[in-house]
Amino acid sequence: MDSENRKTRVLLDLDGVIRDFVKSVKKVYKREYPDHAIKEVVSRELHNYFPIGERINEFIKDKFGEEILLNAPEYPGAIDGLRKWEDKFEIVIVTAQPDDWRYSTYSWIGNHYLPVNEVKIIYEKHTVDGFALLDDFPDNLELFAKTGRLAVCMDRPWNQDWKGERVKTVDEFFELVHKRIHS
Numbered sequence: 236m237d238s239e240n241r242k243t244r245v246l247l248d249l250d251g252v253i254r255d256f257v258k259s260v261k262k263v264y265k266r267e268y269p270d271h272a273i274k275e276v277v278s279r280e281l282h283n284y285f286p287i288g289e290r291i292n293e294f295i296k297d298k299f300g301e302e303i304l305l306n307a308p309e310y311p312g313a314i315d316g317l318r319k320w321e322d323k324f325e326i327v328i329v330t331a332q333p334d335d336w337r338y339s340t341y342s343w344i345g346n347h348y349l350p351v352n353e354v355k356i357i358y359e360k361h362t363v364d365g366f367a368l369l370d371d372f373p374d375n376l377e378l379f380a381k382t383g384r385l386a387v388c389m390d391r392p393w394n395q396d397w398k399g400e401r402v403k404t405v406d407e408f409f410e411l412v413h414k415r416i417h418s
């Protein structure tokens with residue numbers, strides 16, 4: 236790996252890890268329904284937290300998807316975390332997106348100057364070559380871990396059932412991977 240100056244290839248999810256998708260949904264929702272109270276989102280079942288219930292899905296997918304994606308903020312420090320480690324790692328974004336959302340996702344990555352070597356829009360992240368995966372969705376992590384590789388959970392309210400490795404920041408993820416390689 237490092238001995239031949241080849242960078243270690245690592246995979247990072249985008250939404251829930253680097254891009255704060257939920258915060259962006261809430262912001263647009265509050266504008267459209269100023270008098271609705273949103274509950275804290277603690278699972279991926281968004282309809283449980285927004286007063287319009289199941290209609291939140293079409294709200295996101297059909298009505299405001301592009302705006303929500305393009306204007307979503309980063310999680311504080313996430314992009315700096317990538318910059319700090321870009322010289323040591325080959326950074327690959329692996330993100331599951333409906334076909335229509337690819338364009339705003341590529342735009343977001345460019346608009347925010349993400350220092351990444353590759354972007355893969357893919358649902359089966361465990362089929363992608365890479366030493367480790369950082370993701371906020373336990374199903375992705377479980378499939379990845381089954382391939383014998385390092386699966387690391389980005390700590391969020393909706394993934395508290397994951398029992399494996401867990402970090403709170405992007406920087407902490409790279410620290411962990413770095414230690415594994417050099418131990």
Ligand SMILES: [Mg+2]
Pocket residue numbers: 248249250251252370371372
């Ligand atoms: Mg995610």
